[in-house]
Amino acid sequence: xxxxxxxxxxxxxxxxGRHEHLKGALSRxxxxxxxxxxxxxxGDVEYDLQCELLGDELLVRGTLxxxxxxxxxxCGQTYxxxxxxxxxxxxxxxxxxxxxxxTESVREGIILALPSYPICKEDCKGICFHCGQDLNERxxxxxxxxxxxxxxxxxxxxx
Ligand SMILES: [Zn+2]
Ligand SMILES: [Zn+2]
Numbered sequence: 001x002x003x004x005x006x007x008x009x010x011x012x013x014x015x016x017g018r019h020e021h022l023k024g025a026l027s028r029x030x031x032x033x034x035x036x037x038x039x040x041x042x043g044d045v046e047y048d049l050q051c052e053l054l055g056d057e058l059l060v061r062g063t064l065x066x067x068x069x070x071x072x073x074x075c076g077q078t079y080x081x082x083x084x085x086x087x088x089x090x091x092x093x094x095x096x097x098x099x100x101x102x103t104e105s106v107r108e109g110i111i112l113a114l115p116s117y118p119i120c121k122e123d124c125k126g127i128c129f130h131c132g133q134d135l136n137e138r139x140x141x142x143x144x145x146x147x148x149x150x151x152x153x154x155x156x157x158x159x
Contacts, residue, residue: 003027003044007102009051009058011094020051028066030107038118042080043067045110049088049102058100061089064110070118074126075134085113 005027014020025044049062064085071078088109092100125135133140 005030005103007047007106009060009100009102011053011058011098011100014051014053014058018053022047022049022051022060022062026103026106030103031111036111036114038071038073039114040069041066042069045106047106053094054091056093056095057091058094059089059091060102060105061087064088064106064113066110066114068114068118070120072120072124073117074119074124075136076127077120077134077136079120081118083110083113083115085109 003025007022007024007026009020009022025046028041028044031041031045043066046065047062049060052059052061065082067080067082069078069080088106090102090105090109092102092105094100127134128140128142130142131140
């Protein structure tokens with residue numbers, strides 16, 4: 001079965017004060033992934049949301065997740081990870097609405113959870129600007145003694 005490209009809530013199925021639990025997957029196609037140069041979504045957007053009717057508003061809260069292949073901003077290596085928005089929370093006006101479309105809001109929610117500059121690991125050392133060596137694999141000889149790294153100046157200052 002194809003993953004749905006839209007997420008909607010049928011308000012006719014909700015009674016006043018009743019909660020509805022939405023859990024499933026939403027096609028990643030709706031993300032317009034070309035905008036995200038260093039990130040390539042690899043799976044569907046997984047959602048686990050609680051809906052709660054409060055007067056004429058529907059409160060929707062929960063978790064969004066998306067698996068991506070990323071290019072590290074420091075070392076240029078491709079890595080795979082899952083981005084999670086744990087605190088998605090949005091309220092929707094429901095006056096005069098029968099079917100509420102959450103797609104656009106969920107899209108914004110998951111995009112906000114994606115970093116502008118993905119980094120493969122917190123302490124990624126990046127690549128040497130002089131020789132291009134990936135410094136996670138081994139150190140190069142040009143890193144020392146030239147004073148070109150901002151850390152060198154800092155080291156001198158700390159000493
Ligand atoms: Zn890296
Ligand atoms: Zn080097």
